[in-house]
Amino acid sequence: MKKLIVAATAMVLLAPGIASAKEMTFASWGGAYQDAIRKAWIQPFSKESGIKVEEDTGPETAKIKAMVETKSVTWDVVTAGGGGLMRGVRQGLFEKITPDMVNTDHVIPGARNDYGVASEIFSTLIGFSTKAFPAAGPQPRNFADFWDIAKFPGKRTLPDKPETVVEAALLADGVPMAEVYKTLSTEAGLKRALDKIRTLKPQVAVWWASGAQPVQALGSGEVVMALGWNGRFQAGIESKLPIAMAWEQQIPQVGFFMIPKGAPNKAEAVAFLNYIAKPENNARLSEFVAYGPTSEKALAAIPAARMENLPSTSERLKNALFLDIEWWADNGAKVTEAYTAMLKE
Amino acid sequence: MTAQAPAAALAGRSNPAGVGRGFPVWLGLAPFGLVLLVLFAVPVLSLLKLAFGESGFSLAQFERMAAVPVYRSVLLTTLGIAGLVTALAVIASYPLAYVMATVGPRARGLLMLLVLLPFWTSALVRTTAWIILLQGNGVVNTMLMGAGLTASPIAFVYNLSGVLIGMTHVLMPFVVLPLYAAFRNLELSTVQAAESLGAGPLTVFRRIILPLTAPGVVAGAMIVFMNAIGFYLTPALMGGPGQAMIAQMIASNINTELNWPFAAALATVLLVATVTMLVLFQRFFGLERLIDGGGGKVGQPFTVTSRGRSTGGWLAIVAAGLIGAFLIAPIVIVFPMSLGSSPFLAFPPESYSLVWYENFFSTSKWVTALTRSLQIAALVVTISVVLGTLAALGVSRMRPRWRNMVETIFILPMIVPVIILAVGLYYLLAPTGLVGSIWGVTLGHVVLATPYVFITVRAALKSFDDNLELAALGLGASWATMFRRVMLPAIAPGIAAGAIFAFITSFDDVIIALFLTNIRSRTLPKLMYEGVAHEIDPTIIAASCLIILVTVVVLGANLLVAKRKTS
Known part of the structure; x- marks a missing residue:
């Protein structure tokens, strides 16, 4: 409240001077995700700081590149996954975010990046049909179970892109977490992962292209097990679809907020990033979507019932292999070619 | 010039x-x-x-493309699928266009509506509806198995047939409309003359109808083919990994990989391949010659002859009925789907509500x-x-x-x-x-x-x-x-x-x-x-339904007005 009064006073004092009511533009992917960001962060941030936040949608990396190169950047903060962040960084599209701009010491180490502030953590894991595998009997728990057709018969669905699938395949094949990317970096290791996926191919009914598909396929009974995103599975569960998640093994990914190079309101953008990075603020997004906070300090602020659905609890992080975005930026093209070729066989 | x-x-x-x-x-x-x-x-x-x-x-980008077999095979798949879809669209359009040209104005208006409606629904809505119809325990398989026609579900989607169904459905109108226009330009006397000289329906079709409707078909087929090459949402959602199309790879290299040089190389090869095919097609079929044969209609437009429809004509009506059902099927199930209350779409929905419509207007x-x-x-x-x-x-x-x-x-x-x-x-x-x-x-x-x-x-x-x-x-x-x-x-x-x-x-x-x-x-x-x-977001399904409703009402009112004028 005190902050609010200060902010209000500041606004009153500033207002007559100029129309310099501070503002910035935030661009994200629309839909439920941006609705959640608006409620959790944008509205309270505007109230607290007096900075008006304009929203836009569709921050395609190609569009960011075009904006930066034509010097017509209209966005101050954009959002992306790790892949988008890294490819943008390689092409020099984002401002470097130094510790004196935004302090990220408290952020989970796997989620830190020099060019983006970690906004949330979501996870790729197993979702399964509770009709096919009810609580009374054995239920799949880890990636090895995903590949175990004898114990858990029925069709599966996997992403049509290799990210997270090759990692899951190696984990299922018994490679220890710490060795996964080292193994994948060798020809033999990549082949091992692809061979493992090949053995499952006859059981894969759908190679999904959009995050809604695995949930839809589980709900309709088209498949009994899916490798998909926890937030989507959770939405399915909340819509009363017969789905449960196996939390024993997961591949978390981080969502990032970045500042495009040449952003017109950089100071306001930095203020916004500071706001979302603060643990007590960061925790708030989890009220609206089933994404986890990026700092263990934020966990205390989240009710226990919600914690059960989030990927970044201290317990779950122990068995979590963070997607290595640097590795994918280096090897993505080659691995995608090999993966597509394997699928087309 | x-x-x-x-x-x-x-x-x-x-x-x-x-x-x-x-x-x-x-x-x-x-x-x-x-x-x-x-x-x-x-x-x-x-x-x-x-x-x-x-x-x-x-030429490094092209060398990479040549060195990795995936790209060649995706390019060939793309051209193959586009060719198949074009052929299917042309074949399916003939009976429909024939019937449209030979029935009364009201039935024609109705058919026109059938042909145009798939256009009016968003690609996302359409593919979702098809998947719900065609998946393993979908509406069609449930019906087939209930009737004892098949013991286990038929795999209609997530393979080549899924892609062909989804793409032909939405691209067909591009052939039907020009083909219908060509049929309207046919002269009845030509057909009557052929028939009086003893030509059967097949001969009439091959010797008269086919050449005289060629300009319309060629125009439509070209549009379908080139459109099909650029598709990626439908193949990605309704096909399997074997049906990956080149447009998808170009888009992902532009937008996800940010590898613009490689995307440009893929697009260049696609462009050259397509233009070459067009030129060969024109040479091989001698389009200009074929087309110049047409023209010159002053007489009575093509319609059912005084002797009524031939066997071929009736067969065409049956075929057109089936094709009409195919065009309308996904749109019909979209309406109940839009009334469901769950954000995860199902048919029939478990419970009904107007929440997505409220969402649209609120x-x-x-x-x-x-x-x-x-x-x-x-x-x-x-x-x-x-x-x-x-x-x-x-x-x-x-x-x-x-x-x-x-x-x-x-x-x-x-x-x-x-x-x-x-x-x-x-x-x-x-x-x-x-x-x-x-x-x-x-x-x-x-x-x-x-x-x-x-x-x-x-x-x-x-x-x-x-x-x-x-x-x-x-x-x-x-x-x-x-x-x-x-x-x-x-x-x-x-x-x-x-x-x-x-x-x-x-x-x-x-x-x-x-x-x-x-x-x-x-x-x-x-x-x-x-x-x-x-x-x-199911609101998009409600949006599609509203657009369809408005279209139906506007065209329906149009038909009524037209009828009153004539009577």
């Missing part, structure tokens, strides 16, 4: 009557030519040249985006109809030598992957401040839409009898009067088909809008597309 040339080039034939009063070729070609140069050639080439090295000439963004889309589409239709019709008139008056080349150039925007144009246009328009305004996206859509008008009007002009023009001019009419009183009425169906296609091109586009609009100028498809990687 100099300004003096047109008179002599008139219609490509010796044509002294037209000298001095003809329609100048340059007037036809210049406007669209200029638009293509500035808004298409410049932005697209500036991107495609990246394929040949960013600093200094290099959040201003949906209505705003719909209004914006309609505004933009109206602008696009107006501009592209003028440009496309002029271009078709110009081309039809050219010397045959250059005609093929100009024709190919004018349809290039259909072949170049839209994302290449979209990014190129961003670079071109960003300094002008048009990005984010409604004009930026309108200009982009005009480039995409005009070729459709060009193709359909060109087909209509091919079946237009030049003698009518000569007669009018010979009787002292000015060219403008002749055009207004003689030519325009004859080619009006072609222009109307082109206008519909232009409208749909604009109304359905996501990619241009993604790059050239912002939150204040976003279109309905862009809004529908938002967040789609994560979820499908």
Whole structure:
């Protein structure tokens, strides 16, 4: 409240001077995700700081590149996954975010990046049909179970892109977490992962292209097990679809907020990033979507019932292999070619 | 082409009557030519040249493409699927177009509605509906298994058949409309003469109907083929990994990988392959010759002969019924789906509610985006109809030598992957401040839409009898009067088909809008597309249903009014 009064006073004092009511533009992917960001962060941030936040949608990396190169950047903060962040960084599209701009010491180490502030953590894991595998009997728990057709018969669905699938395949094949990317970096290791996926191919009914598909396929009974995103599975569960998640093994990914190079309101953008990075603020997004906070300090602020659905609890992080975005930026093209070729066989 | 040339080039034939009063070729070609140069050639080439090295000439991108077999196989798959879809669309269109041309006006209106409705639903909604119909425990398999026709579910989706079904469904109207126009131009007496000489239905079809409807079919088939090459949403959602298409790879290299040189190389190869196929097709089938056989209809239009329908005719009616059911199937199940209460779509829904409709009307963004889309589409239709019709008139008056080349150039925007144009246009328009305004996206859509008008009007002009023009001019009419009183009425169906296609091109586009609009100028498809990687917001299904309802009401009212006028 005190902050609010200060902010209000500041606004009153500033207002007559100029129309310099501070503002910035935030661009994200629309839909439920941006609705959640608006409620959790944008509205309270505007109230607290007096900075008006304009929203836009569709921050395609190609569009960011075009904006930066034509010097017509209209966005101050954009959002992306790790892949988008890294490819943008390689092409020099984002401002470097130094510790004196935004302090990220408290952020989970796997989620830190020099060019983006970690906004949330979501996870790729197993979702399964509770009709096919009810609580009374054995239920799949880890990636090895995903590949175990004898114990858990029925069709599966996997992403049509290799990210997270090759990692899951190696984990299922018994490679220890710490060795996964080292193994994948060798020809033999990549082949091992692809061979493992090949053995499952006859059981894969759908190679999904959009995050809604695995949930839809589980709900309709088209498949009994899916490798998909926890937030989507959770939405399915909340819509009363017969789905449960196996939390024993997961591949978390981080969502990032970045500042495009040449952003017109950089100071306001930095203020916004500071706001979302603060643990007590960061925790708030989890009220609206089933994404986890990026700092263990934020966990205390989240009710226990919600914690059960989030990927970044201290317990779950122990068995979590963070997607290595640097590795994918280096090897993505080659691995995608090999993966597509394997699928087309 | 100099300004003096047109008179002599008139219609490509010796044509002294037209000298001095003809329609100048340059007037036809210049406007669209200029638009293509500035808004298409410049932005697209500036991107495609990246394929040949960013600093200094290099073929490295092409070498990579050649070294990795995946790309060749995806290119071949793409051309194969596009070819199959074209063949299916043509085959399925014949019975439907025949029936449309031979039934009464009310039944015709109804059929027209059937053909156009798939256009009016967003691609996302359509594919979702198909998947719900066709999946393992979907509506169709449940029916087949219930009737004992199959013991285990048939795999309709997530394979080649899924892709063919989804793509043929939405691309078929592109053939039906020009083909219907061609059927309307058939002369009854020709068919009657053949029949009285003892020709059976098959012979009539092969010797009379097929050659005389060729211009319409060729126009439609070209549109389908080139459209099919650029598809990726439908194959990604309804196909399996074996059906990965090249447009998807180009888009992901542009947008996800940010590897523009490689995307440019893929697009260049696609462009060369498609243009080569077009040229070979034209050579091999001798299109010009085939088409010039048409024309000259003054008699009674083609309809059911006095002897009633032949066996072939009845078979065609049965086939048309099945095809009509195919066209309407996904749209019919969309309505109950839109009344479900769960955000995860099912048919039939477990519980009913109006929540998605409330959502549509209570959040201003949906209505705003719909209004914006309609505004933009109206602008696009107006501009592209003028440009496309002029271009078709110009081309039809050219010397045959250059005609093929100009024709190919004018349809290039259909072949170049839209994302290449979209990014190129961003670079071109960003300094002008048009990005984010409604004009930026309108200009982009005009480039995409005009070729459709060009193709359909060109087909209509091919079946237009030049003698009518000569007669009018010979009787002292000015060219403008002749055009207004003689030519325009004859080619009006072609222009109307082109206008519909232009409208749909604009109304359905996501990619241009993604790059050239912002939150204040976003279109309905862009809004529908938002967040789609994560979820499908059922509000888009409600939106589709509303659009379908409005279409049905407007066209239905139109039919009623038309009926009252005639009675």
